[in-house]
Amino acid sequence: MKNKKYLSLFLIFALMLTALAGCGNNDAKEPSNDGQQEETADGIDSEQYLNIVLDAEPSTLDPSKGSDMYSNYVLMNIMEPLTRLEEDENQNTELVPAGAESWEVSEDGTVWTFIIRDHNWSDGEPVTAQDYEYGIKRSLAPETASPFAFLLTPIKNADKVNKGELPIDELGVKAIDEKTLEVTLEYSNPYFEQLTYQRVMYPQRKDIVEQYGDTFGTEPDTLIYNGPFTVSQWAHNSEVILTKNPKYWDADSVKLDTVNLKIIQDKNAVYNSLSNGSVDQASVDDPEWTKRFKEDENLTLIEVVKPAVNYVFFNTQDELFQNPNIRKAFSLAIDREDIANVIFEGVRVPAYGWVPPTILNGDKDYRQEIEEPLIAISEENPDPKELLTKGLEELGMDTDLENLDVTISLGSTDQWFRTLGEYIQQMYKKSLGINVKIEQLEWPIFDSNVNKGDFQVGYMAWTGDFNDPATMMNLLASDSTAIKTGWENERYDELIELADKELDQAKRFEYYQEAEQILLDESPIAPVVYSKINLFRYKYVNNVGVTEFGTQGYKYGFTSGR
Numbered sequence: 001m002k003n004k005k006y007l008s009l010f011l012i013f014a015l016m017l018t019a020l021a022g023c024g025n026n027d028a029k030e031p032s033n034d035g036q037q038e039e040t041a042d043g044i045d046s047e048q049y050l051n052i053v054l055d056a057e058p059s060t061l062d063p064s065k066g067s068d069m070y071s072n073y074v075l076m077n078i079m080e081p082l083t084r085l086e087e088d089e090n091q092n093t094e095l096v097p098a099g100a101e102s103w104e105v106s107e108d109g110t111v112w113t114f115i116i117r118d119h120n121w122s123d124g125e126p127v128t129a130q131d132y133e134y135g136i137k138r139s140l141a142p143e144t145a146s147p148f149a150f151l152l153t154p155i156k157n158a159d160k161v162n163k164g165e166l167p168i169d170e171l172g173v174k175a176i177d178e179k180t181l182e183v184t185l186e187y188s189n190p191y192f193e194q195l196t197y198q199r200v201m202y203p204q205r206k207d208i209v210e211q212y213g214d215t216f217g218t219e220p221d222t223l224i225y226n227g228p229f230t231v232s233q234w235a236h237n238s239e240v241i242l243t244k245n246p247k248y249w250d251a252d253s254v255k256l257d258t259v260n261l262k263i264i265q266d267k268n269a270v271y272n273s274l275s276n277g278s279v280d281q282a283s284v285d286d287p288e289w290t291k292r293f294k295e296d297e298n299l300t301l302i303e304v305v306k307p308a309v310n311y312v313f314f315n316t317q318d319e320l321f322q323n324p325n326i327r328k329a330f331s332l333a334i335d336r337e338d339i340a341n342v343i344f345e346g347v348r349v350p351a352y353g354w355v356p357p358t359i360l361n362g363d364k365d366y367r368q369e370i371e372e373p374l375i376a377i378s379e380e381n382p383d384p385k386e387l388l389t390k391g392l393e394e395l396g397m398d399t400d401l402e403n404l405d406v407t408i409s410l411g412s413t414d415q416w417f418r419t420l421g422e423y424i425q426q427m428y429k430k431s432l433g434i435n436v437k438i439e440q441l442e443w444p445i446f447d448s449n450v451n452k453g454d455f456q457v458g459y460m461a462w463t464g465d466f467n468d469p470a471t472m473m474n475l476l477a478s479d480s481t482a483i484k485t486g487w488e489n490e491r492y493d494e495l496i497e498l499a500d501k502e503l504d505q506a507k508r509f510e511y512y513q514e515a516e517q518i519l520l521d522e523s524p525i526a527p528v529v530y531s532k533i534n535l536f537r538y539k540y541v542n543n544v545g546v547t548e549f550g551t552q553g554y555k556y557g558f559t560s561g562r
Helices: 002-006 009-021 067-080 129-140 158-161 206-215 267-275 287-296 324-332 335-340 373-380 386-397 415-432 443-454 470-475 490-501 503-520
Strands: 048-054 082-087 092-095 098-104 109-118 173-177 182-186 231-234 237-243 258-263 282-283 299-314 406-410 437-438 457-463 527-539
Touching: 048 067, 067 231, 067 237, 067 258, 067 527, 092 098, 109 129, 129 158, 129 173, 129 206, 237 287, 267 282, 267 287, 267 415, 282 287, 287 299, 299 324, 299 503, 324 373, 324 386, 324 415, 324 503, 324 527, 335 415, 335 527, 373 503, 386 415, 406 415, 406 443, 415 437, 457 527, 470 503, 490 503, 503 527
Parallel strands: 048 258, 406 437, 406 457
Antiparallel strands: 082 092, 098 109, 109 182, 173 182, 231 237, 237 258, 282 527, 299 457, 299 527
């Protein structure tokens, strides 16, 4: 910040020590000399770097196998999808050509032909249509077990290939030549265009994947890049450092030389890091810190409504939670109003539906058109404890609630999650008269346990990947492995399939409304709150993407006046 030039050398030294203490890691660059950077002729700082918070360790940087948002934040900056969803300063988004310089769609909407632009991998090898073909096919291959394979359902034979019922060569994806990729759909789909920037459609180099096998995507030296940045360092559970990719086709648009993604899970550590300037932006929930940062003239507040839901989910293969009434009891026993105020400090909104606000069906906000199902369900079932007892009777189990053995798993070991766990224990003791155990795990272990089905009840957040109700509703279809509840419902699957094939928005509303009612009545998941974030950013930071759907990332980011 510019006023640093008036500080004494002693104070600068003190500030640098504070920055070190704030993050516990100092691989990031610091301003030189008097704290004010020199500016180039075009007004940007001569040293271009950002220090950003990453809330948790990425599970993997294998595009086909990752499912967490942390890995996605990294992948969108190191890979080049067919398209990108870029954004302006008002958070409006626009789909633009990326790895594909252009594309055409057949009259019936089922054949998409992408022309791959001339660009290279980070080792200098050309990126080809075959690389995109291989990446898509690998994401759908049964042996890959991609958690996001379900997104590719609109592609011809995708479901059958993913289930092993057809060979991979029967998939409706083929490279006509090195520059032409053809994708054939089962049916004209209302949102396929928005799938073209998803990680499961990223290009992948077959030789690199086969060379590293199961270790592909676990370390920087097992990866290859065609995006704006490369991963130059990955200190697990500490920091991921991105470096500008000189081989990137649009390298002239990339101003940042380095992006330091600091993995900081403790919220107070994040707030202190923002306060002392060792990170350049951070989301803030705490009211006292929010007030403090609002008063800081060096910071800008950006309010971002996230298409996201925090939710509880149940292992329906578990002896206890196989019963719908027990799951519904646990869902209705959640005091959503209270948890929004107490745990989320009034920043989040109580969630009585699965599809969050801001998600559009055509040009209409789904949530404004469709009433949240849990409102009526809770009115019909005013006493969750009765539902729990009924479920136990149906299972022939002990109805003495004091003897109920339930463990809820949380995917972090920090203080905020410890507080959340204590709150959940008190909440269920009050509403159901039961004592639940809380299990706190590091995210990679939690994620692994969930994927193996080694849990009873879990707590997570899910952010939509594209702007259509399908981004949330398809997650619970029986062919989806995104949220590992083990739940299946034939009518729900039928409705999701009908909505996927339907171009009439009114009919899609009808299908999704019935499906959401089934979902929350049977309760394999229990939405808790909808998400909104207060993002505070130093004013010298420019053009860094903030929207959840957007894939702009740090491509156009730069600093001016640090």
